[in-house]
Amino acid sequence: xxxxxxxxxxxxxxxxxxxxxxxxxxxxxxxxxxxxxxxxxxxxxxxxxxxxxxxxxxxxxxxxxxxxxxxxxxxxxxxxxxxxxxxxxxxxxxxxxxxxxxxxxxxxxxxxxxxxxxxxxxxxxxxxxxxxxxxxxxxxxxxxxxxxxxxxxxxxxxxxxxxxxxxxxxxxxxxxxxxxxxxxxxxxxxxxxxxxxxxxxxxxxxxxxxxxxxxxxxxxxxxxxxxxxxxxxxxxxxxxxxxxxxxxxxxxxxxxxxxxxxxxxxxxxxxxxxxxxxxxxxxxxxxxxxxxxxxxxxxxxxxxxxxxxxxxxxxxxxxxxxxxxxx
Amino acid sequence: xxxxxxxxxxxxxxxxxxxxxxxxxxxxxxxxxxxxxxxxxxxxxxxxxxxxxxxxxxxxxxxxxxxxxxxxxxxxxxxxxxxxxxxxxxxxxxxxxxxxxxxxxxxxxxxxxxxxxxxxxxxxxxxxxxxxxxxxxxxxxxxxxxxxxxxxxxxxxxxxxxxxxxxxxxxxxxxxxxxxxxxxxxxxxxxxxxxxxxxxxxxxxxxxxxxxxxxxxxxxxxxxxxxxxxxxxxxxxxxxx
Numbered sequence: 001x002x003x004x005x006x007x008x009x010x011x012x013x014x015x016x017x018x019x020x021x022x023x024x025x026x027x028x029x030x031x032x033x034x035x036x037x038x039x040x041x042x043x044x045x046x047x048x049x050x051x052x053x054x055x056x057x058x059x060x061x062x063x064x065x066x067x068x069x070x071x072x073x074x075x076x077x078x079x080x081x082x083x084x085x086x087x088x089x090x091x092x093x094x095x096x097x098x099x100x101x102x103x104x105x106x107x108x109x110x111x112x113x114x115x116x117x118x119x120x121x122x123x124x125x126x127x128x129x130x131x132x133x134x135x136x137x138x139x140x141x142x143x144x145x146x147x148x149x150x151x152x153x154x155x156x157x158x159x160x161x162x163x164x165x166x167x168x169x170x171x172x173x174x175x176x177x178x179x180x181x182x183x184x185x186x187x188x189x190x191x192x193x194x195x196x197x198x199x200x201x202x203x204x205x206x207x208x209x210x211x212x213x214x215x216x217x218x219x220x221x222x223x224x225x226x227x228x229x230x231x232x233x234x235x236x237x238x239x240x241x242x243x244x245x246x247x248x249x250x251x252x253x254x255x256x257x258x259x260x261x262x263x264x265x266x267x268x269x270x271x272x273x274x275x276x277x278x279x280x281x282x283x284x285x286x287x288x289x290x291x292x293x294x295x296x297x298x299x300x301x302x303x304x305x306x307x308x309x310x311x312x313x314x315x316x317x318x319x320x321x322x323x324x325x326x327x
Numbered sequence: 328x329x330x331x332x333x334x335x336x337x338x339x340x341x342x343x344x345x346x347x348x349x350x351x352x353x354x355x356x357x358x359x360x361x362x363x364x365x366x367x368x369x370x371x372x373x374x375x376x377x378x379x380x381x382x383x384x385x386x387x388x389x390x391x392x393x394x395x396x397x398x399x400x401x402x403x404x405x406x407x408x409x410x411x412x413x414x415x416x417x418x419x420x421x422x423x424x425x426x427x428x429x430x431x432x433x434x435x436x437x438x439x440x441x442x443x444x445x446x447x448x449x450x451x452x453x454x455x456x457x458x459x460x461x462x463x464x465x466x467x468x469x470x471x472x473x474x475x476x477x478x479x480x481x482x483x484x485x486x487x488x489x490x491x492x493x494x495x496x497x498x499x500x501x502x503x504x505x506x507x508x509x510x511x512x513x514x515x516x517x518x519x520x521x522x523x524x525x526x527x528x529x530x531x532x533x534x535x536x537x538x539x540x541x542x543x544x545x546x547x548x549x550x551x552x553x554x555x556x557x558x559x560x561x562x563x564x565x566x567x568x
Binding site: 020024036058063065066068081082084114163166280288317 | 360361378379380381393435439440441442470471472473474475476478479514516517544552555556558560561562563564565566567568
């Protein structure tokens, strides 16, 4: 397995194999049709066929161009790729990293085949007033997002030239601070109603970006005046360029309690374990894994050890079994 | 020197039409988009694919298709005598070009405009047929990266020694100086994308040798197909419903 470079002892190896085998048995009843590159997809030509993504035609046959699962919707036949780069859809919530500030726009790395573009006009200004963007706003872009900042946004659409446009027209989008960014394969994150989660018991925010970028950070209250405060402090900073000497007030604002930091690490490690095992990432499973580690008195650093991997795999088997019984 | 014994066995004990043992493994490089290790007998090659991603050098950007780049290198420890190799010597530049052209023929580059795909292949153990092994490893890695391809490109070599066509030459047979035909085919379409030979061969014999190499390619394709299917199945059942 990809990220699993573990030194398992003999019993752990056997347990992991047994767990994975059981998972296979559990899912085999679903009988999902898996194809590989250049494999013919059986179709009934009499009904008429619409070839979707990941397929091509060769000598009158429908042939897969990707490895993945064949999906059929009425006449449409397409291949859903497993491991691949992110494929954007309008309305997806994504997390990305700013790589460049260009005139009137930010270029954001989001694990797509190109960098996405966030226009200055496609986001709310910090003061919250709707107005035309002036040249002054353009010069102050760096005070909103600088290079290497992690931001959350929404996919606005694909331009006809193939470039991807983002928007951040809500208070919930914007810069993400004081936390960890974890990158996983995008197929592990399912599209859901909710992608922003506030885990109250831990006091942290969890953002599951559809592009496989996952943010775990300290909880921040999304409110109008919080943003204006930022703006004020920004102007203060501009007055005295010596950024190193933070005021006491500012230190207090950016201070993260030790307990919260531990919680962030615990959740982040839970995500790492689950993604290394290739399990689907939902907020319930992540919390469940983190709680299991806490209740078993496993140290945060030991969560990435062999024993917890095996335990997580076994727990997943139990979870899926109970779902199956229930359904 | 005698490369085929009177009993019809080669130096490493194979029959003339027999391939070495082949093995493919997906997911060798954690941070790459796709990666694979491919072994043909003692030849072992690792491949990593990055992309499709933003083009690094803007002037190279192509507006209607993806830019494919390839880098071939040999590890210092890959051959019998340990040598320091300068990067970008003539041999590795040529093989990089060959691999790039072969892979470009099968990648559906028009689906990923203004992006770039990087393929890195490194020989870990060299025992003849590194060119073929590199192409096979690159195919596996590209499929793992989820890059759409028209078909699977596979490659295999064949030679002609002691008036016998031999499949999949190893290092000793390769350095005998006889003809070495490397063939790359699109397995399903049955089209040739690569054909190299660095010696002379009569036409009728050449046809036999190439036929043999093509058979070898098809055997490799089957193996790669199985590895990919196994890997996809595993990913799907681990992900769950």
